[in-house]
Amino acid sequence: MGVVTTMDPNPGRQSQLSGHALVGAGPGPRGKHYVCGSFAAFTNILVTFPLQKVLFRQQLHGVRVTDAVRQLQREGLRNLYRGLLPPLLQKTTTIAIMFGLYEDFSRLLLRHARRSGAPELVTRSVAAALAGTAEAALTPFERVQTLLQDHRHNGRFNNTAHTFRTLLRDYGVRECYRGLVPILLRNSPSNILFFGLRGPIKQRLPEARSRAGHMANDFVCGGLLGAALGIMFYPLNVVKSRAQAQVGGEFVPCGRVLMTVWRERGGSIVLLFRGATLNYHRSLLSWGIINATYELLLKVF
Secondary structure, eight states, X not given: OOOOOOSOSOHHHHHHHHHTSOTTSSOOTTHHHHHHHHHHHHHHHHHHHHHHHHHHHHHHHOOOHHHHHHHHHHHOGGGTTTTOHHHHHHHHHHHHHHHHHHHHHHHHHHHHHHHHTOOHHHHHHHHHHHHHHHHGGGHHHHHHHHHHHOGGGTTTOOSHHHHHHHHHHHTOHHHHTTTHHHHHHHHHHXXXXXXXXXXXXXXXXXXXXXXXXXXXXXXXXXXXXXXXXXXXXXXXXXXXXXXXTOOSSOOOOHHHHHHHHHHHXXXXXXXXXXXXXXXXXXXXXXXXXXXXXXXHHHHHO
16 A cells, blocks of 8 residues: 555564663563654644644634634633643544554454455555544543633533543533544544555655654655645534534534534535634644654654
């Protein structure tokens, strides 16, 4: 499929090399994909959280970026990073799952594919889809993040732990998974495209001759893919934000939520995609950071 994998093609050589290193100096060959993904996400969230918060307000209320920024200014610096913990926990875990499970599923499925003759493209696509589906198990973190970022709930939910306790006590586990359907519809297809196109895009970039050059190529490759996928799946994120901003009541189907937002915004595609420009730039930065940091850490480990 042309995907650039980061695994050593000669596991025996890798074992010999690790034998000369200090014991416990780093994670094992398999675990490193999870660790590197987690650290990459941690770096990204700290840098881009304020942009994400502005974008969320645009998705939820359909306001201009200047209006969203004014909302945050009125709420003060103290509330700027309100809601940071859920995405920090969620992203560090989901990105670890995304990269780690993709590698694990690929290794497992390719072993069987060699016997059955299944195309590698199909095998790796299935691995990416399974990793995306597994990520959706952490929907409750996105749910809590939405509630903490929505200023209408500022007086109701104090912090991450309080929000979880309130949802579980008053509404049950099911309420924590509100918005699961658009997340599932987003995760698997976007994973398939990300892992399927990452290698071919990097191959078309100028050849890197230094570590800085490799980091730049990884940043561009990840950033372009993340930005493009962010635009492609933007309406699903709008639906997710609207669904998860509700507390209690009916679980409205994904299609009906989309039609509600569509009608509220006058049937305008432009208004439906309000915030997409900021999302494009945020995704460009976020996925550039994630991909470049992930690949750099793989080389370090």
